[in-house]
Amino acid sequence: MRAQYRAEGLTEADLAATPVEQFARWFQQAATEARLFEPNAMIVSTADAEGRPSSRTVLLKQFDERGFVFYTNYDSRKARELGENPYVALLFPWHPMERQVLVRGVARRTGRDETAAYFRTRPHGSQLGAWASAQSAVVGDRSELDASYAELAARYPEGEQVPVPPHWGGFRVAPESVEFWQGRENRLHDRLRYVAEADGAWRVERLSP
Numbered sequence: 001m002r003a004q005y006r007a008e009g010l011t012e013a014d015l016a017a018t019p020v021e022q023f024a025r026w027f028q029q030a031a032t033e034a035r036l037f038e039p040n041a042m043i044v045s046t047a048d049a050e051g052r053p054s055s056r057t058v059l060l061k062q063f064d065e066r067g068f069v070f071y072t073n074y075d076s077r078k079a080r081e082l083g084e085n086p087y088v089a090l091l092f093p094w095h096p097m098e099r100q101v102l103v104r105g106v107a108r109r110t111g112r113d114e115t116a117a118y119f120r121t122r123p124h125g126s127q128l129g130a131w132a133s134a135q136s137a138v139v140g141d142r143s144e145l146d147a148s149y150a151e152l153a154a155r156y157p158e159g160e161q162v163p164v165p166p167h168w169g170g171f172r173v174a175p176e177s178v179e180f181w182q183g184r185e186n187r188l189h190d191r192l193r194y195v196a197e198a199d200g201a202w203r204v205e206r207l208s209p
Contacts, residue, residue, distance in 0.1 A: 005183030007098040010190040018202055019178035019194040020065050023101060026094075026180065027063075034097050043091040044070065046081040054081065060090075061118060067174040068103060069110060071118060073135035074167045080136075082107045088173055098183030103175050110170035119164045127162040128152045179207070 016022040030039035040060040047053045054077060062069040068090060072079055082088060090103040119127065132149040139145055156162045179193040189209035194202045 005098045005185060005187075005189070007183055009184055010180060010182040010192055012192060012204060012206070015180070015192060015194075015204060018065065019175060019180075020063060022180060022194075023063065023178065026099060026101065030092075030094050030097060030099075034094070036094060036096060039092070039094065041092075042068075042070075043093065044078060045089040045091070046078050047085050047087070048081045049084040051085075054078070060092075061170070067105065067172040069170050069172045071115070071168070071170045073130070073133070073165075074109075074169055075137070076135040078136075079171070082171060088171075090173060100179075100181040102179040102181065103173060104177045105173045105175040107171040107173045110172050112164075112169070115169040116164045118170065119168070124156075124158050124162065128156065130165050130168045131162070184209070 016025060027039060030036045038059065041057055042060050043055050044058045045053055045055040056078060058070045058072065058078075060068055060070055086106045086108065088105060088107045090101075090105075092101040094100065119130070122130075128149060131152050132145060175194075175196065177193055177195045179191060182190040184190055187209060191207040191209055193205050193207055195205060197203055
C-alpha cells in the first residue's frame with residue numbers, strides 16, 4: 001500500500017502572490033483538468049474547550065480573500081465546538097493529483113443576509129433537509145427523519161419559498177496559514193506554506209517533508 005509519487009515539483013517561483021490566488025489555481029485544475037469528484041470536499045477539524053478533536057467532511061461553498069466558507073446547523077457538534085474554540089483546520093485531500101492543501105485559521109459566523117442569499121440557491125430538498133435534521137443529535141430510527149421531512153414537504157411544496165432556519169448558517173474561516181503540498185519522488189515532497197503577517201502581507205516558507 002505504498003505509491004511512488006512522480007509529479008513535477010512546486011517551487012517558490014510557481015506560487016501566486018496570495019494563498020487564495022494559489023488555491024484558486026489548484027482548485028481550477030482539480031475541477032477542470034483532473035476532474036476530481038467533489039474537489040470542494042474538505043475535512044474540517046475542530047476541537048472542544050478541552051482540546052478533544054473531531055473531524056468530518058464538509059463542502060466548501062465559497063472562497064475569496066476573506067476566507068473559506070461552509071454552511072452547517074449551528075446546533076451541530078462542529079458548530080458547538082467552534083463556539084467554544086474558534087480555531088479550525090481544513091484539509092483538501094486531492095490524492096489523484098498527489099496534492100493537498102492545509103488551511104489553519106479562525107472561524108466566524110457569516111451574516112444572516114449572506115446566509116439567506118446562499119440558502120436561496122440550494123435545491124428545494126436540501127432546504128427542507130436543513131429543517132428536518134437536528135444535526136448531530138441522536139435519532140431513534142430512520143423513519144423519524146423521513147417523517148419529519150415528509151411533514152415539511154407537505155407544508156412547503158415545490159415552488160413555495162422555504163424560510164431560512166434560524167439555527168442554520170455559515171462559517172467563514174479566515175486563514176492564518178495555508179500550506180500547499182505536492183507529492184514528490186522518494187517521499188521528498190514539496191511543502192510551501194503561506195503565513196499571515198501582522199501587516200496583512202504573507203510570508204512563504206518551505207517545510208521539510
